[in-house]
Structures are given as structure tokens and as C-alpha cells.
Amino acid sequence: MSRKGFFDRQGGLVTDRRSFLKSTGMAGMGAAMVVTKSQLFGESPPSQQIVLAIVGCGGRGSALAAGFLERGDCRIAWVCDPFLPRAEALAKTVEQLQGTRPQVSDDLRRALDDKSVDAIVSATPDHWHALSTVWACQAGKDVYVEKPTSHNAWEGRKMVEAARKYQRIVQIGTQNRSARYNREAKEYIASGKLGRIHLCRIFNQKLWDNFPVRPDSDPPAGLNWDIWNGPAPEA
Template sequence: MSEITRRTFVNTSVKSAAALGAGASALSAARLAQAGSANAKVVLALIGAGGRGSGLIAGMTGLENVQTKCVCEVNDSRGGAAIRSLESTQGFAPKRVVDIREVLDDKDVNAVVVATPEHWHALATVWACQAGKDVYVEKNISLTVWEGRKMVEAARKYDRIVQAGTQNRSAPYASSAREYIASGQLGKVVHVKVFNLLGGGRWNPSADRDLPSGLDWDRWLGPAPERPYNPGRMGWYSWWDYSGGALAGDGSHQLDLARMVIGDPPHPKAVYCAGGNLAWGSERETPEMQAVTYDFGEFTMTCENSTFPPYTSKTPGQIRMGDEFPSWPQNATRIEIYGTKQMMYVGRHGGGWQVMVGGGKVVAQEPGIHPDRWHQPNFIDCIRSRKQPNADVEQGHLSASLVHLGNLAYRAGNRQLVFDAVTESFTNDESANRMLKPEYRKHYRIPDEV
């Protein structure tokens, strides 16, 4: 791709993609359909070669008749490591690029795996849909409510498979928990408690520095505001420009799983948040602690999110891959569902579920296994079949919005915000409405009409 093409991509290539994307989508799907087999060859590209991205692409490339042609990474060391790993897996080295738009111009690529920092998720997904590519996008899938809606619109307009990286939706135990609740045995669900009580320490700011060699900082920033290089910003969970904090990190998994098992309700009617940097008093932008309350009308959901307690921990590996259950009170990522007859504990990423009555008596249960083994193959299967994936972008958007709403209530001054689910806007706070859509840098904008 020439420099002029890169500089003018938004004004030319994206407009062309918007006009021709439906045709490109049809051609891409047709190529797979013409193979006449559930094992038709799938060609992938990785966008973002950090630890999670490299793990995802390695797992998918290890599936039958799947190969990776491109690795898009702005950090030379990470890009090189991913290429060497993939070469050992598939027998040839994928091409290294630093500009996502080179990937989107490659007609051989059927789908992309987006594992960038969160501020890139929506733009990469929309551009990929416009270019006729299917998308696996890591959680939290968007930076704002508006972005999530644009992702849904792009997926539908260009007939794309877009799978959110919320893998608990592919866990058999999550489906059985949903069935148990739907059967009515829990009674009427009136309160859902979601926990994300992660340990940590005081966040210390770092000074701006000279740009190190081997890093394309401008492309790392992408749609985010222009800032001088600072290594602390690459730990993006502390900055609103790049993420929704810890709530958008691990917290997004629990919020999505909670929505799933209770039947995927629509947006809440209102949200309230209290919190702040109450543990360490650090200067990070995203809070050390939040307590969010979501009013769904028929029931209430709460989410306790923090980055300080040393006495809680995630579900250990032997439980994620075995038939045991966590110690629920000390489990940092548990969900508690309170019905009028029984209550249920649910653990993410293989934690399983247990139903209890008075005296702590367990009356039903199912252990779990970490669901990555089903989630990534589900994406590849859906590329071939054109069926909707287990974690379709619509549900990804609704779950991600819980993160955004909680954060906006916090940023609005720890107050209640009333939300209109139809317009996806607030009815009582214009300052919060202005934060629903980010300001983008030139050449990195998601258009109103995708």
C-alpha cells in the first residue's frame, strides 16, 4: 500500500469499502461455500500480537485447515516473536505488517483476530467488516456505547461473523446454568451480584520519554488523542483514553456471563456508581474501587470492582481444568444469583456452578472446564457455516455497555444516570451523553454511517 493510500484511507478506501463491502462480503463467503466442506481453508490475520493475541492465533492456527498469513503489530519484538511461533506451528512464516490497512487490502484473508488495546477494537472491527473480513474481537469489545452500536451495524450491514472474546458463552456449564435458572427452580431472580475483586498495589505514574526504537507509537495511539510516548500508557487499564479500567478487563467477563445465565436481558433502565482511588490513593484515572448498581426494573444487578484486596484470587488452574469448585467467598471473579427459592454461585473460565439452600446445602451443581477449547473453534466453524457465533457482537455490545454505563456513572460524579435503551443515551445528564462517543484523530474515525 502506498503512502498516499495510507494517508487518505479514510477518505477513499473506507468509502469504497462501504460501497463495495457487501460485494466483498459475498465473495468472501462464496469462496468458503464453494469449497463444499465444513473444513474449507480459512486464512487469518492477527492484529495485536501481545500475550492474549499470540495465544489466540496459535490456538486457531492449530485447527484443521486454518493458517495465518499476516501479523499486524506495531512493536517489533512482539511481532517477531509471534511470527517465529506461528512459523513453528504452521511450517511457514506469516507476513509482518504494522499498518492494519495492509491486512484489510489482502484478498486472501478471510478473517482477523483483533487483540489490540481496547481503544482500537471498534475501529479495527468496523474497518474489517467493510473490507469483507469476519472478526474475532477481544473483550471489552468497545471503548464506548456508541462504538459498540457501530460494530453491530457494520456486522449486520456487511453480513459478517463477529465473535466477541467472551469465551464463557461457549462453556457447556454456562449453558446448563442458564437452563437451570430458566426452569424456575431458583425462583424469581431478584438480585445478581457480580464480583471482580482483583489484587494489586499502588499505581505510580511514569514520566514521558524518548520513543524507543522498534515501536510505532503513532499507530499504537491510532484513534486515541495524540500524546507523547510514555511507557505507563502501554499499561492501558489505568487510562480512560485506552480502556474502561479493571471493570473492562476481567470484570467484562463476569458481567457477560451473568447476563448470559439469567437470559440476556436488554440494557438496564438506570445505573449508579460509587467509588474512587480509595485503597492506595494513587493518581490513576480509572478507579481502584467501584460499586455499581444496575436497575433492570424486574431485578437489580450489582458489580463490585477493585484492584487492591490481597485475600481474594481468581479460580486456580486445577479447578478450571478439573471437577472441583472454588472457595466461593474468597473467589475474586464469582457471580451470585439470588432467587426467591434458591441461590446460585457461578464461576467464570471453568469455575462451574452450585445451587444452595438454607444451611449451605448444595442441591444442584456442575463443574466446569476452561472454555477456550470450544470458543475459538466456534468462530472458525461459523466462518465456514455462516451461522451466528456463540458470542455474537450484539450480545457483546450489550454486555460491554454495562462496563461503559458503570464507568460513566462514576465519571459523572458518582450519581444515578437514567438510560434510554432505544436511543442508547441518558435522559438526565448531557455531560454523560457527550462521553458516549469518543473524539477520534483524523484518519482514525468511525463514521456515523458505517
């Protein structure tokens, strides 16, 4: 992807939601109808719950969904993934955990059009992180988005601009940096009790399975390829 940002199918710069809809041929899609009452983030609705939409229902999205539900103050109203079988699987899990089934869509914009949704949890492939965040801010939603923040600095700046313009809370998935144990360690070092620190060695080993190179093939059944590809250029 060019450092200048998102491009449409003809190579033109895409900086807004409407242009992206036109570039992907999906401008005519209708919004999902909802009947739930709006619960604005920061107010105190009777349920005292934050209404979430999970965007990206793979391993990380599923783990985040379970983590938010463990808090006890969140309810998942939507699960969105361009690969519908994956979204349906997470919807089943969420229903088991919270007792109510979330709505399912292959298009995150349906969740963004739901005024009862307070925030989205974006665990999409990397090329969707920036645009999903900007769209969510434009729709009045707060955002938790996984790392990496974006493909480049231009996209990252657009995310910051959107958060500030629409006065939204955006948390990047570097949550360990704001964890209590890290703050306490920083404060302890700053106190001087360890003396002057001259050298710090850090080890972090993660054993990942290999990601094999697969031969070209048609998209699997149930995958909306245009939405999955999204703002990424066609190969």
C-alpha cells in the same frame, strides 16, 4: 475520546477509512502483494482452513493465535503490530506451530488488503477495537475482537452497523457467555430443578501485577507511534 467517535489531528470527526488515512498522513502507503488464492469464509476450499490475521501481538494476541491454531482448521497468514519486534516474535512462534511463517506488518491494512484473509483476530489496545472491526467489515473480513467492545456506545453502534451492512460475522471476546457450560447451567436453572432463585453471589478474583507509571520518553525503537496512536486523540 469524545463520545461521538474518532477524530483526526485537527479535531474533525473521522468515520471512514479514507479520512483516517488522510488524518494520519499514511494515505499513500501501498498494499502488500500476495499470490495466495482467495479462500472465502463459508466455502469449502481444498485446504479446509480459515485464513486469519492476528492484529495485536502482545500477551492476549499470542494466546489467541495459539488457541486458533489448536483448532486444526485455521492458518495464520499475517501478524500485525505497530511494534515490529513484537510482531516478529509472534511470527516466529506461529511458524513453529503451523510450519509456515506468516507475513509481518506494523499496519493492519496490509492484511485487510489481502483477499485470501477470511477473518481478523483483533487483540489491540482498547482504542483500536472499534476501528479495526469497522475496517475489517468494510474489507469483507469476519472479526473476533477482544473486550471491551469499544470506548462508548457510539463506537459500538458503528461496529454493529458495519457488521450488518457488510454482512459479516463479528464475535466479541465475551465467549464465555456462549460457552456450553454456561448454556447448560442456564437451561438447568430455567428447568426449575433448583426452585426459585432469590440470590446469587459471584466471586471472581484475578491477581494482576501492578502497572507502574513510567516517566515520559521517546517511543521505543521499532514502534510506529502514529499507527499505535491511531484513532486516539493526541495528548
